[in-house]
Amino acid sequence: xxxxxxxxxxxxxxxxxxxxxxxxxxxxxxxxxxxxxxxxxxxxxxxxxxxxxxxxxxxxxxxxxxxxxxxxxxxxxxxxxxxxxxxxxxxxxxxxxxxxxxxxxxxxxxxxxxxxxxxxxxxxxxxxxxxxxxxxxxxxxxxxxxxxxxxxxxxxxxxxxxxxxxxxxxxxxxxxxxxxxxxxxxxxxxxxxxxxxxxxxxxxxxxxxxxxxxxxxxxxxxxxxxxxxxxxxxxxxxxxxxxxxxxxxxxxxxxxxxxxxxxxxxxxxxxxxxxxxx
Amino acid sequence: xxxxxxxxxxxxxxxxxxxxxxxxxxxxxxxxxxxxxxxxxxxxxxxxxxxxxxxxxxxxxxxxxxxxxxxxxxxxxxxxxxxxxxxxxxxxxxxxxxxxxxxxxxxxxxxxxxxxxxxxxxxxxxxxxxxxxxxxxxxxxxxxxxxxxxxxxxxxxxxxxxxxxxxxxxxxxxxxxxxxxxxxxxxxxxxxxxxxxxxxxxxxxxxxxxxxxxxxxxxxxxxxxxxxxxxxxxxxxxxxxxxxxxxxxxxxxxxxxxxxxxxxxxxxxxxxxxxxxxxxxxxxxxxxxx
Numbered sequence: 001x002x003x004x005x006x007x008x009x010x011x012x013x014x015x016x017x018x019x020x021x022x023x024x025x026x027x028x029x030x031x032x033x034x035x036x037x038x039x040x041x042x043x044x045x046x047x048x049x050x051x052x053x054x055x056x057x058x059x060x061x062x063x064x065x066x067x068x069x070x071x072x073x074x075x076x077x078x079x080x081x082x083x084x085x086x087x088x089x090x091x092x093x094x095x096x097x098x099x100x101x102x103x104x105x106x107x108x109x110x111x112x113x114x115x116x117x118x119x120x121x122x123x124x125x126x127x128x129x130x131x132x133x134x135x136x137x138x139x140x141x142x143x144x145x146x147x148x149x150x151x152x153x154x155x156x157x158x159x160x161x162x163x164x165x166x167x168x169x170x171x172x173x174x175x176x177x178x179x180x181x182x183x184x185x186x187x188x189x190x191x192x193x194x195x196x197x198x199x200x201x202x203x204x205x206x207x208x209x210x211x212x213x214x215x216x217x218x219x220x221x222x223x224x225x226x227x228x229x230x231x232x233x234x235x236x237x238x239x240x241x242x243x244x245x246x247x248x249x250x251x252x253x254x255x256x257x258x259x260x261x262x263x264x265x266x267x268x269x270x271x272x273x274x275x276x277x278x
Numbered sequence: 279x280x281x282x283x284x285x286x287x288x289x290x291x292x293x294x295x296x297x298x299x300x301x302x303x304x305x306x307x308x309x310x311x312x313x314x315x316x317x318x319x320x321x322x323x324x325x326x327x328x329x330x331x332x333x334x335x336x337x338x339x340x341x342x343x344x345x346x347x348x349x350x351x352x353x354x355x356x357x358x359x360x361x362x363x364x365x366x367x368x369x370x371x372x373x374x375x376x377x378x379x380x381x382x383x384x385x386x387x388x389x390x391x392x393x394x395x396x397x398x399x400x401x402x403x404x405x406x407x408x409x410x411x412x413x414x415x416x417x418x419x420x421x422x423x424x425x426x427x428x429x430x431x432x433x434x435x436x437x438x439x440x441x442x443x444x445x446x447x448x449x450x451x452x453x454x455x456x457x458x459x460x461x462x463x464x465x466x467x468x469x470x471x472x473x474x475x476x477x478x479x480x481x482x483x484x485x486x487x488x489x490x491x492x493x494x495x496x497x498x499x500x501x502x503x504x505x506x507x508x509x510x511x512x513x514x515x516x517x518x519x520x521x522x523x524x525x526x527x528x529x530x531x532x533x534x535x536x537x538x539x540x541x542x543x544x545x546x547x548x549x550x551x552x553x554x555x556x557x558x559x560x561x562x563x564x565x566x567x568x
Contacts, residue, residue, distance in 0.1 A: 010375050017377075017384040023441070024387075026407055027399050042410040084294035091290040095283075103295065110302050112554050114502050116526045117547040120540055121305035121312055127321075129300075150301025153294050182286040211392025213505050214527075229394050236398060236509070243402055250395055257390050265383060268390070272446065273453045276491060 024254070031248035038244050057235075057249035065224060066231035067256065073141055073216075073227060074209045077148035078202050081156050084149065085201070086194055089160030090186055094169075104161060107154040115151070115214060122147070123218060139221045147219065148209055156201050159275070163197040203264065203271040210257070228253050313541035318534045325537075332541035341517060342542060345525035349501060352435055352521060356500040359440040361492055364447030369477075371448065372455045382452070386445035393442065397509025400438045401425065404510075428518030431511050435519055438506050443499060447492040454488030455481065487561075494557035501550060522546055 030038050031053055032046035057063070092100045126137040126147070137143035167190055175185045191198075213229040220226060226233075232253065235246035261268065313332055317325040336342055371382045388396065404424040412421030424430040458481055466476050504523040507513065513520035513528070520528070526546060530539030 006375065009373070010377050013370060013375060013377050013381050016370075017381040020441075021384055021387065023399050023403055026403060030402070039406070039410070042407045084297070087290040088294045091287050095287055103291070106303075107298070110298075110306070112551045113302065113306060113547055114523070114550050116502075116504070116523050117309060117543040118302065118305045119527075120530050120536060120543070121309035122301065124308065124312075125300060125305050146297060147301050149294075150297045153298045154302070157294070182290070186290075207390060211390075211394070211505075213392065213394045213508075229392055232395065232398065243406065246398065247402070250398055253395055254391055258387070261383075261387060261390055269382075269386065269449055272386075272389075272449050276446075276450050276495060 027247050027254070028251055030244055031251045033244055035242075035244060053244050053248035054252065057245050057252060060245070061231040061234045061249050061252075062223065062226070063231065063249075063252050066226050066228045069141065069225060070210060070227040073144055073148070074206055076141075077145045077152070077209055078205045080145065080149045081152050081205055082198055082202060085153055085156035086160050086191060086198065087186065088153075089157045089164055090190055092157070093161060093164040094172075104157070107157050111154050111158065119214070119218060126219070138219055139225065141220075141225060144216060144219050147215060148212075151215070152205055152208070156205070159197055159201055160194065163194060167193050197274075199267050200271040200274045203268050204275045206260075207268075228256075309540055310544060312537055313544045315537040317536045319530070319536040320534075328537070332538045333545070335538060336542055336545060341520070342525055342529075344517065345520045345522055348432065348519060349503075349522040352432060352439075352503070352519075353497060353500040355433070355436040356439045356443075357493065357496050359436055360443045360447055360496045360500075361489075363440055363444040364492065365451050367444060367448040368451035368455055372452060382448070385448055388441050389443065389445045391442075393503075393505030394509045396438055396442055397506040400434070400441075401510055404434050425511055426515055428515055431515060431519045435503075435506060435510060438510055439500060439503065442506070443496055447496065450492050450495075451485065451488050454485045458484050490557070490561055494554070494561075497557075498550065498553060501553065522549075 026043065029044070029046055030042065032049055032051075033041075037047060092104050123138070126143060129135050129137050137146065171189055172185050175189050180188065211229060212227075216227050216230055220230065232246075232249060235241060235249050312325075314327060314329060315325045316328045316332070317323065367382075367385050371378050371385070375381075391399075408421045409423055412418045415421065424434045462480060463476060466480055471479065502523055503521055504527070507519065507521050507524050511519040513524050523546070526539055526542045529535050529542055533539075
């Protein structure tokens with residue numbers, strides 16, 4: 001009797017989980033249908049598997065370029081966030097004085113500021129740098145990466161700062177006595193010990209930056225620079241939405257996320273739990 | 279500090295702090311300054327100092343008040359829905375069934391898809407798929423185009439946000455549930471406590487820290503919502519679902535009221551800061567008690 005009850009609850013759970021993901025099903029099945037079929041049977045499986053809308057969507061939204069752009073911006077931003085934040089956090093923890101405390105408190109306090117409060121003046125500052133110092137901060141990937149680093153710095157420093165307490169200082173002292181410079185001590189001894197929290201930070205930032213829409217939409221004007229969220233403009237900018245084409249496009253944007261999820265699920269779930277509890 | 283140490287300190291911290299200052303600190307300060315000016319965003323046009331005029335104007339702006347009210351309504355519904363579903367999911371998934379892990383994976387998945395894309399997917403569901411289901415089943419009172427009805431469009435946003443965030447809170451609740459000692463549950467079972475009693479008398483009280491974290495995470499997430507708002511309803515029909523963040527965006531970049539919009543953005547910051555600081559204070563108090 002107990003065995004049967006267990007089977008029933010297992011089946012119910014599978015049904016619930018599948019039902020929960022039904023929007024994904026609706027997206028995928030409709031990406032294969034022509035216009036007439038889509039409106040006749042929005043929920044049914046497609047009558048034939050034709051990939052013509054995918055080919056069309058890929059072309060219209062410039063998918064490969066957008067994918068490359070997203071990958072470049074995300075990877076380089078996360079790299080800089082991890083390198084610069086871990087270095088800063090280490091120095092702040094190991095230098096116990098007034099200045100370190102003020103810097104740390106400032107970083108933590110700014111985590112309260114929502115993006116909408118900064119977006120307009122930020123654009124003015126970047127425009128000022130562009131016109132007066134001739135550094136192309138707007139409409140370039142470099143500028144976007146620069147801003148990503150600035151926005152995600154405080155959270156990363158905060159997480160590294162908290163984790164740094166578990167790194168034994170004795171190891172560092174021994175290495176210093178052996179003639180290792182601060183640079184060597186940090187990169188050879190401390191940074192490898194920060195692996196757990198580095199993975200957490202990297203994962204949280206990859207998810208946030210890959211999906212980020214508002215900041216890239218404000219800075220990137222050229223079509224060739226668009227990241228994946230911006231590339232969906234093509235389908236939703238017009239007055240009438242061609243849904244089968246749009247669904248193919250949306251499915252394309254979801255595929256990389258699912259692949260990333262499948263391969264790093266364990267770290268993602270750990271990272272989310274660790275990052276939230278901060 | 280020795281001179282050499284100062285050099286190392288600067289080398290390690292200055293690169294990040296320089297970027298951070300130009301991206302966060304300076305914009306924040308000049309943002310406050312902008313909120314006292316009237317300006318249309320065109321560099322050639324003059325910026326006129328108007329004192330607190332922008333702030334006075336905000337509180338006479340019906341559309342802004344309406345957007346604030348929308349945001350509050352949305353946040354309350356979202357808070358309840360996300361946490362209820364997240365909690366239920368976490369309880370189901372920790373029952374040690376063979377399919378539990380797979381179910382957990384699936385419940386969490388929507389969280390990784392960006393808000394913009396989610397909103398677009400659901401836009402199709404609430405418009406065309408719902409019309410289709412309504413036609414097939416005859417249940418036109420439930421299945422119609424939700425995004426054309428002011429009330430239902432707001433509920434639609436709650437549903438999409440819940441779909442996105444339930445898995446996220448589930449992960450946090452799971453961590454909390456796994457922290458409840460097994461022998462405590464076993465002892466309660468031996469004493470004849472039924473499932474409801476085990477939940478309300480043992481598990482929920484021990485989950486209080488997780489509740490606090492999840493409530494405030496959803497609170498600030500819902501309050502600052504923008505992407506889903508943009509892709510699902512664009513604030514429509516007739517601004518009925520325009521939230522705080524979108525109202526600010528429209529005021530600045532839509533109407534070119536840079537000063538007024540920035541004043542709204544400052545108010546927005548103050549509200550978010552108050553919410554978050556309340557959370558920190560409550561969490562700290564709890565920690566002392568435990």
